[in-house]
Amino acid sequence: MTDTNAKFSCRNVKVHYGDFEALHGIDIDIPDRGVTAFIGPSGCGKSTFLRTFNRMNDTIDGCRVSGKILMDGNDIYNKNLDPVLLRARVGMVFQKPNPFPKSIYDNIAFGPRIHGLTSSKAELDALVEKSLRRAGLWDEVKDRLKLSGTGLSGGQQQRLVIARAIAVSPEVILMDEPASALDPIATAKLEALIEELKERYCIIIVTHSMAQAARVSDKTAFFYMGDLVEYDATEKIFTNPSNNRTQDYITGRTG
C-alpha cells in the first residue's frame, strides 16, 4: 500500500488542538530525495502538518496527532521511539531565523556536542567547516567564527541555521517559510542552496510564494482548510491542476 521510494508515508493523519481539528486526515507519500513544497492559504494547516514530521507538535500543549506516519517504513509515533532521536534525523528551519545568541562556531557545534558526534577538537572544527561550506556560508564567516551568530544579516542567519541543522547529519530538512523574512537577493541565495541540498536530503518546504514553489520544488502539495486538495509534480500543479480550488489559488483568486 505504501510507495517503496517514499521517505514518509502518511495515512489518515489528523491533528487536534484541544477540540479543534486542524487537519482532517491527510494521506501523502513524500519522496526520498528532492524538494516537496506545501502551499495553501494562511491557516490551512501547512505548519501544523510540517511539525508532525519531527514531532515538534509534541511540545505544544493540547496538541494531539493521530493516524500513521511512517519514516522509511517505521512508525515515528511509536510509543517506544524517543522524539529526541527522531529530531536528530529530521532537522528544521523556522520562519524567523533563530540562531542561538552564541558564537557562530558554537551555533554549529551545539548539535554535534549534544549528540557526541565528534571525539576531538580537530574533528569538531572540520565538521563546523564542512557544515558551513555546505550551507554556502563559509567564505562569509570564516574569519569571524568567534563572533555572535545574531550579528549576521537575516539571510546569513537563515543559512547559519541550515548549517546548524546539517551538522547533525539529518536525512530530512523541514523548512517553514524560510525566506519570508529575507530580501530578494538573500532569497535567491537560499533557493540556490536548496537546489544543491536536495541531492543529499529530503527537503519539505512551506511557502507562500507560488514562484518560489515553482522554482525550487519537484512536487507540490496544495492544502485547503485542513485537507490535502491536490498533490502532484510541481509542473503539473502549476500548469494544469486537476482541481478548481488549486487553480483558483495559484492564479491568485483565493488567498
Next chain:
Amino acid sequence: MSENNFVSPQAVKRLKKRRGVEFRFRLWGQAAVGFALAALVWLLVSIVGTGHSAFSQHFMTLDFELSETTLDPTGARDAEKLRGANYRRIVQQTLYAQFPEVTERKAKQEVFALVSASGATNQLRQMVYQDPSLIGQTVRVTVPTSDQVDQLFKGYIKRETAEDRRKVSDRQIAWADTLKERGVIRKKFNKILFTNPDSRDPELAGIASAILGSVMILVVAFVLAFPIGVGSAIYLDEFAPKNKFTDFIELNINNLAAVPSIVFGLLGLAVFLNFMGMPRSIPLVGGMVLALRVFPTITIATRSALQSVSPSIVDGALSLGASHTQAVFKQKLPLAGPGILTGSIIGMAQALGETAPLLMIGMVAFVTEVPTSIAEPATALPVQIFLWSDSAERAWAERTSAAIIVLLVVLITMNGFAIWLRNRLEKRR
C-alpha cells in the same frame, strides 16, 4: 463642515482642553518626582549630617612608663598575672604627669576622665601580653580620649552651656584645650568604628562584629535560598505538569514574597529555636530565616527571566535533537542568567536590610566579640543600628548615623552592581 476644519472655534477649544489636561498631568508628575527627590535628599542630608563626624575621633598620644613595680612586682612574668595587672594605675600616672600642679583627689579623677579608661588599659594590657619584654620600658601609644572630650571638640558639647548642665567641667575643658595645644590630643580617622565590636563605651564601639555577622547571615541565606529559589523556578516553569496543584503552589510562592518579614522571624523562633533547639543569636539561624524570606523573590525573578527568553531558541535546540532538559539548561538558562543574578542580588540586598526577623531570633544580644563562625553569637548591621539608636547619648547618635551610612553604601553598591551586571551581560548577547 466644521469636522474637517482644524481651526474652527470648536476645534480650537478641544485643542485647548487637551493641552490643559496634558499640562496638568505633567505638573502633577513633576510634583510627585520632586517630592520623592526631596525626601531622598532630606534623608541623606540628615543622616550624613549627623553621621559624618563619627568617621573621625580624638586620640591622645602619650608616653606610658610600663613600670615593673606596678605591673610585675615579683618579676615572674607570669602570663596570667600580667593579664590581671594594674594597667589602670599606669594610665592614671601618665595623665597626672601631664598636670603636676593638680593634687586634689577629686581633680585628679577629672584628669583621668579625659582618657578612655578601658580603651587605654586594654591597649596596654594587649601590648604587654604580646610582648612582656616591654615591661620596664616607656612606650608611646595612641589611645582614644573619652567620648565627652571627643564630643566637646566636635562641638556637640557646647562650652556656653552652664557647667552643671554639661558632662564636662570647666576645669576639664581647660585641661583638654591645653593637651590639644601641646599636640597630645589630635583628631584622626576613626578606625575603631570598623575594627571593633560593640562596646559599652561609645569611643570604643565599632561595627566589625555586625558587619561580619551580616556577611555570614547573607552567605548562609544565599547558599540556601539560591538553589531553592532557582530550582523551584526551573521546575515550576519547565517541568511541572500544569494543573490545579501547581497553580496552587505558584500562588503560594507569590504570596510568600508578600508576607511581612516578622512572620518569618516568628516561624524561625518556633521551628529553629524552640523545636529544633538551635542556639539563639547565631548567624546560621539568622541566615536560615532570611533564606525563607528571600527565596520567593529569587523564584519570581528567575521565572520572569526564564519567561523572557524567546521560545524560538528552545525550539531551535529541540529541533536539533536536544532533549527538553538539554534545551533548558544549555540554551535557556544561560540566557536567563543575567535576570536570575540581578534578582538574587536584589534579594540579598533585601536580606541585608532585614531587622525584624533577626530580632525575633534573639540577634539583639550585646556581642562584644567578633564572631569567628556561623554558630557563634553575632549581631547584624541593621540590628546594631537599632541597638545604638536606643541610647540617648550624643556619641551614640553620631555612630548610629555612621552605621546607617555604611549600610546604605553597601546596599547602593549591591544594587548598582546588579544593574551594571545586567547591562553588561545583556550587551554580550
